[in-house]
Amino acid sequence: MDLAHMAPYEVRKLIRDKKITGQTSGMCLGFAQANLAILPKELAYDFLLFTQRNPKPCPILEVSDVGDPYLKKIAKDCNIATDIPKYRIYEKGVLTGEYNSVERFWRDDLVAFLIGCSFSFESELLDSGITVRHIEEHKNVPMYLTNIDCEPAGVFSGKMVVSMRPLPRDQIVKAVNITSSMPRVHGTPIQIGHPEQIGIKDINKPDFGDAVTVKPGETPVFWACGVTPQSIMMNSKPDFCITHAPGHMLITDIKNTDLKF
């Protein structure tokens, strides 16, 4: 199966039927993938406000209606409780299980938040001739917990997670320009070249994902990352929360190019 060139609804069906249970990286090229956080309605206001106050790590692509697992905007005929290959359940901030479907955990008071993912801007960077090192090295993107406090909202607070891509000097401005036109998938970098200023001690030891080669003369460039909500859940410890497992994303019907201004 040529998953890279299949239509999103076809791959979502394979995922729903549990024929795909692994990472979604590289599937349905050109289409946006989304991070997931599902919370009970009583916490949904605080979390929606959190995303509003922190649009760079948490750019919202869609919020489901309360109790309705079907999305209406970014993916057609999509049940958010079945159409992601691997989910995580956190209870009071502790990861209590991983599942290929969360249909049996669905409740009438749940709300799903779909959040933009840097896969979308990476595809634009590649198209512009910019090397994306972790793709080149067949690794997961390196991610770091920073010392940057997100703006708190209600019960939710915590530090921002960033992703890093090393770039040669003459590609940095181009990368800033390209990502500036895509605020719904994290937008412009939040730090260029000074990891210590955002609390990153060793660039070779990411907190999530894999370390990648930083070649002589290259500058590490940091973008706000969609893993931030998981760090927030671990810090804020809501009673119940469902997320995707890292790398196991929702494949949407939205083209990356439609996320540009």
Add this chain to the structure above:
Amino acid sequence: MDLAHMAPYEVRKLIRDKKITGQTSGMCLGFAQANLAILPKELAYDFLLFTQRNPKPCPILEVSDVGDPYLKKIAKDCNIATDIPKYRIYEKGVLTGEYNSVERFWRDDLVAFLIGCSFSFESELLDSGITVRHIEEHKNVPMYLTNIDCEPAGVFSGKMVVSMRPLPRDQIVKAVNITSSMPRVHGTPIQIGHPEQIGIKDINKPDFGDAVTVKPGETPVFWACGVTPQSIMMNSKPDFCITHAPGHMLITDIKNTDLKF
């Protein structure tokens, strides 16, 4: 008093002391002004989701903490119940009163939503040599109720309100470019040159504000408008809602230029 060149906190003090009770147009040049909607917490999630689903008419600049009338981000030492020159109270969609302060109506369950205003981009248009007709003619901007359904959210639904500025052919692209960099104050136009396509029957009869001259060869250009929330309140009829009176805005400490990317 030179209100045009005073600092925002000085003018807010005059407003708080009821020394200013009129429209804020032209005050504190260069600083953003904001639209207001105040709702009880039980409706705040639906309204926040409404703004998230309708970012062009309802770009959020700040949401207050529940029950706290003091803003934290866009204006310093600012009590949102006293620092606007004229408020309106709507009950079940009906305007029941106008007040110079709503302090005595404040409750522990109220949440204030501050929404970007086109005054901010008009200042950028003027700086770029683009004529803004209603300013030239000393009128209020013409606004129209359209046939465009906003994306509903919970109890909130209704039609979008737009503002109109007539432009000569050779200034339209420039105006699109300038406003595209300011999504937090309504961003790009939603219609250029075809009022009938968005349900506007007579451009000389705006639903709000004043009619302005459209000269031969000029094209009417329409932007989403911050009066939309008032049209939504009138349509959705929440039990209780406070807004600003049209033209009587919150003067923030945010520079218009800081609302650009």
